[in-house]
Amino acid sequence: MSWLKMSWANLLSRPLGSLLAILLMAFGVGIVSLLVQLNAQLEKQFTTNIRSVDMVVGAKGSPLQLILSGIYHIDAPTGNISLNELNDLKKNPLVKSVIPLSLGDNFQGYRIVGTTPEYVEHYNAELHEGKVFENVLEATLGANAARQTGLKIGDHFVGTHGLQANDGHVHDDQEYVVVGILKPSGSVLDQLILTPLESVWAVHDHHHHDHGHSHDHTEKHEHDHSDGHHHEDDHVHGPDCNHDHEDGHHGHDHAEGHKEHSHGAHDHHAHDDDHVHGPDCNHGHAEEREVTVGLVKFTGPMARLQLPRHINTNTNMQAALPAIEINRLLGLLGIGINTLRWLAIVIMLLSAISVFVSLYNSLRERRYEMALLRSMGASRSKLFQLICTEGVILAFIGFVFGWVFSRLAMFLISGYARESYRYALEVWNWNKEDFLLAGVSLLIGLIAAVIPAVRAYSTRIHEVLGGKTE
Amino acid sequence: MGFCKRVICFIFTAMSVKITDLGFTYQDGEAFRFPNVEVEKGQSLLITGPSGSGKSTLLHIMAGFLTPKEGDVRIDSQSIYQLSESARDAFRGEQIGMIFQQHHFVRALSALDNVLLAWIATGRKPDEKMAKEILSDLGLSSKFHEKPQNMSQGEQQRLSIARAMVKKPAVVLADEPTSSLDDANAESVGKLLIDLTQNHNVALVVVTHDQRLKDIFPRSVSLANAKMNSL
Structure with a gap:
């Protein structure tokens, strides 16, 4: 007591x-x-996910939607933008860096994001095991995505078209392979499946090739290869346009050869090899490539004043400043x-x-x-x-x-x-x-x-x- | 008072309660002058008087609840009104046990816990063994964990007595302890109080208008003339 x-x-x-x-x-x-x-x-x-992204560029539409989809991956993207335009932006002296992201597919609801390894570095994410994606159809998983999907290094999986689980076409002809799993970073990366941009293009080229056209593709090489170049090797271009040939040489005039491709962007991969170009390959057909958003870092404060207006006025892209949009959102939520x-x-x-x-x-x-x-x-x-x-x-x-x-x-x-x-x-x-x-x-x-x-x-x-x- | 003085005083007088020239006046002018009273340890005193004669007032003065206008109350040789209020509270907790006409208990606690309150109220470590012993002596061994309000009148009265006696105070003050009991129970409780007084060597002062106790208690004082017109 x-x-x-x-x-x-x-x-x-x-x-x-x-x-x-x-x-x-x-x-x-x-x-x-x-x-x-x-x-x-x-x-x-x-705050974690903004992580010094000064500006997001994407298709015209709602700026908040662009931020939510481009940085936080919680909304549908506003559309696609030309990779060419994005690359032009990269050359602007006010721009320090641009990280392209290409969205469109998911695996069990976890978004498959085509990007470059700079995206991983941007969030200071560390590998738990494996490596960061390098080649087409290699995937590096965020910690949460790996845990929830149960995917392990070496596992193969196929993406589903769309950003929601089970609501789209399954790209069962293009298998990703898991090459790395990231440590939990507390950032959006935890929820993403990262792969080279080329993977997204490859998957969708096949998708369109198989489903987007009425013509018969039972024969693989209907388009004109009169220039005689033939892709029997794994012809992959990295983001910096370095040719990566397993045999160490390339047996044709590449620039010329590609100029003569007469098929559209989605037909380009109707080769029996994997001929893929990196996002900076501005040689001929890169203009046909699209990405969803670009995460932009400025070189200095002047860029904040000049670039968004310039982009919104003079390009087909839309520029949105995350800090402003998130403050607006938090203000609305705050009420x-x-x-x-x-x-x-x-x-x-x-x-x-x-x-x-x-x-x-x-x-x-x-x-x-x-x-x-x-x-x-x-x-x-x-x-x-x-x-x-x-x-x-x-x-x-x-x-x-x-x-x-x-x-x-x-x-x-x-x-x-x-x-x-x-x-x-x-x-x-x-x-x-x-x-x-x-x-x-x-x-x-x-x-x-x-x-x-x-x-x-x-x-x-x-x-x-x-x-x-x- | 020094320790030696207190010891000498205790040895020669063994006086537990001493009331001298006590007078009290309420704010409305109602005044009392009480007879001088002395009760030694092991002895009991019955104070009787009709309703309004000042019995409860006297008891409350002896307990230190009311401050007299004049006179002195000594418990175990300590003049209680020379103590500060907080010291008087502590002294009361140590040296005075009280039995009320209505059996007030902490309803949320068991019978045993109510007895243990005798120690807890003054921040002392409770002696559960002793509490159980006295409850058993009073025939409440099966009621340790019973809530007081679920016990009979007689049991509640015995519980009240156990709580007053358990810490072996110098004096036990009882206010109308038998007024709500039938004749048999009144006699039984009266005798029990006298026995416990002797066994525990405490002084007992009972104030009551219950004439049934007059035959049981060896010594009594009447307050019939205590009330004055005014002081």
Whole structure:
């Protein structure tokens, strides 16, 4: 037996009043904690993934959509842009670097992103095992994508057209091979399957070749190869246009040969070899290539003022500044979050009133107990402590329940986010704001208990235990 | 008072309660002058009087709840009104056990825990063994974990007595301990109190208007003339 046990026993002896106070406190704490957690996670995701991307260029449309699809991979892209235009942008002295991304397919809902190894370096991602993709149809998986899909090094898989799981054509004629898995980086890379740009082109060239045309392709070389070049080798161009031939030489005039290709962009790969060019191969047919977005870094602050307007006015591309768009988005979200936050504060105030009413009412019933304790030698300050302890216990239990509620809600939201956007949110982590919330909750319990405690403190034993007023 | 003085005082007088020239006035002018009273350890005193004669007032003054206008109350040679309020609280917790007319308990606690409160209220380590012993002596061995409100009147009264006696105080003050009991139980409780007083070597002061106890207690004082028109 102790004073703490007595406080606890007193609370248990009036379960309904205590439960109401606890539930109200839990509800308030739960909402606040959930909002804090969501806010922190959203901000973390937004800031981590912007990671010094100064500008995103893509097809014209909604700038926010461009940012969401290009950086966070949670929305559909606005369309495609010409690789040529992107390469022209790269030559602009105000541009430090451009990372092209090509979207269009997914594997079990995880987006397959055609890009260059600079994308991995940009996020400082480290390899958990294997290597970063180098050749066409090699894939390096983000940590979460690997864990959720169960793919391992050496596994083969095929992409599905579209950005949602199971809603498109399966490219079963083009198999990717997993060559690397990244360590968790806390960035968007965790949710992505990365592959060279050429893979995306290759897969879609085949796709269009097989499905996008009515003409018969049972024969593979219908297009004109009158120039006589023939791709029997694995003819792959890297992003820097270095020819990569297994046999170490190339037996034809490449530039000329490609100029004479008369087929469209999607027919180009209707060879029985893998003749693929890197994104910088601006020799003839690169103009036919498309990518989805380009992530741009500026050389200096002047670029921010000049480039977006220049691009939006003079090119077929759209430029969007992530910082501005995300601030706009957070501003919009903020209205809702602020409303909920105020609601939670009101609920917490109600819980304080509930704790107060619960203790105050119980004290009316317990005035004899208070007098009895005084008669047994308990000091006034002991009674004050007893009532305050009860208030703090109610608040503490309310906080614990509220915190658990918030994390259960977070668990559900995380499941939804994973299902819908392949984003994994942290659920059970303890933020520094939770310390603050715990402190505020206990303080509320204490403040709510002060008036009843003062009443207990000023118990006049003689009057309560049957005497008349002194 | 120094320790040696207290020891000498204890050896020669063994006086547990001493009331001298005690007078008290309520704010509304109702005034009392109480007779001088002395009770030694192991002895009991019955204080009787009609309703409104100041019995409860006297008891509350002896317990340190009410401050007298004049006179002195000494418990175990300590003048309790020379103590500060907090020291008086602690002294009461150590040296005074109380039995009330209505059996006040902490409803949330078991019978055993209510007895343990005798120590906890003053921040001392509870002696569970002793608490169980006295409850068993009073026939409540099967009621340790019972809530007081679920016990009979007689059991509640015995529980109240156990709580007052368990820490072996210098004096036990009882306010109408038998008024709600039938004749048999009243006699039984009266005798029990006297036995416990002797066995535990405490002084017992009972204030009551219950005339049934007059035959049981060897010594009594009447407050019939304590009330004054005004002081």
